[in-house]
Amino acid sequence: LHLQESGPGLVKPSETLSLTCTVSGDSISSSDYYWGWIRQPPGKGLEWIGFVSNAGSTYYKPSLKSRVTISVDTSRKQFSLRLSSVTAADTAVYFCATWGQLYAFDSWGRGTLVTVSP
Amino acid sequence: QSVLTQPPSASGTPGQRVTMSCSGSSSNIGGNTINWYQQLPGTAPKLLIYQNDRRPSGVPDRFSGSKSGTSGSLAIGGLQSEDEADYYCAAWDDRLNAVLFGGGTKLTVL
Numbered sequence A: 001l002h003l004q005e006s007g008p009g010l011v012k013p014s015e016t017l018s019l020t021c022t023v024s025g026d027s028i029s030s031s032d033y034y035w036g037w038i039r040q041p042p043g044k045g046l047e048w049i050g051f052v053s054n055a056g057s058t059y060y061k062p063s064l065k066s067r068v069t070i071s072v073d074t075s076r077k078q079f080s081l082r083l084s085s086v087t088a089a090d091t092a093v094y095f096c097a098t099w100g101q102l103y104a105f106d107s108w109g110r111g112t113l114v115t116v117s118p
Numbered sequence B: 001q002s003v004l005t006q007p008p009s010a011s012g013t014p015g016q017r018v019t020m021s022c023s024g025s026s027s028n029i030g031g032n033t034i035n036w037y038q039q040l041p042g043t044a045p046k047l048l049i050y051q052n053d054r055r056p057s058g059v060p061d062r063f064s065g066s067k068s069g070t071s072g073s074l075a076i077g078g079l080q081s082e083d084e085a086d087y088y089c090a091a092w093d094d095r096l097n098a099v100l101f102g103g104g105t106k107l108t109v110l
Helices: none
Strands: A002-006 A017-024 A034-040 A047-053 A058-060 A068-073 A078-083 A092-099 A105-108 A112-116 B009-012 B018-023 B034-039 B046-049 B063-068 B071-076 B085-093 B098-101 B105-109
Touching: A002 A092, A002 A105, A017 A034, A017 A092, A017 A112, A034 A068, A047 A068, A047 A078, A047 A092, A047 B098, A058 A068, A058 B098, A078 A092, A105 B046, B009 B018, B018 B105, B034 B063, B034 B071, B046 B063, B071 B085
Parallel strands: B009 B105
Antiparallel strands: A002 A017, A017 A078, A034 A047, A034 A092, A047 A058, A068 A078, A092 A105, A092 A112, B018 B071, B034 B046, B034 B085, B063 B071, B085 B098, B085 B105
16 A cells, blocks of 8 residues: 655644545555554654544544544545644644554555644 | 653664563553554654564564563564664553554664
8 A cells, every 4th residue: 555645734723734645556445444644743752643444433542532533535545634723732744554454554654744833 | 641651762782682662551452462663764654563473574573572461572683773763662442442652762773
């Protein structure tokens, strides 16, 4: 699988961060995957945000749950992240990744930096 | 503060064997498998070990993982300069219904 993140690199405080991950190399319709997002603030560790299955099952980090929506569009071979009411603390490199049959994140995108600033 | 605890740093000389730990609880490592990821500087993480002790194809057998109770370990044998990276453990947590990452261990090859 090849994954590529895309979206704005700069978002204003209180607005909604929206990112898309485009999938190639395998069928996004496969029931074997969960489609996920992980972020990494500058100089810090990895933080799981959540993932979604093709059946629509979603799991989110509890502390982000009220602000996060992850969805999948199989017809476009994409899945998306929306994070509302962002603050500077949401500044990070955002990675999309697949949770597959290995029960691990086995394919990763290269990541995209999103900065929250006025 | 991460629920999975890793030492912030580790070091070794070329050819040496190093180990790093990941400590959790019964709701995560105790009841589920551990995965390990390697993140080279400026790159995306890469799956190194899955289901406690299995290597994806292409990962050298110098890398090995183990789990005992609520803790896990990653060992790197025959240390090489290109192993200098950040290493993260991760596990599913049944209580939180969430994937947890450890805080990461920065490996320095002296």
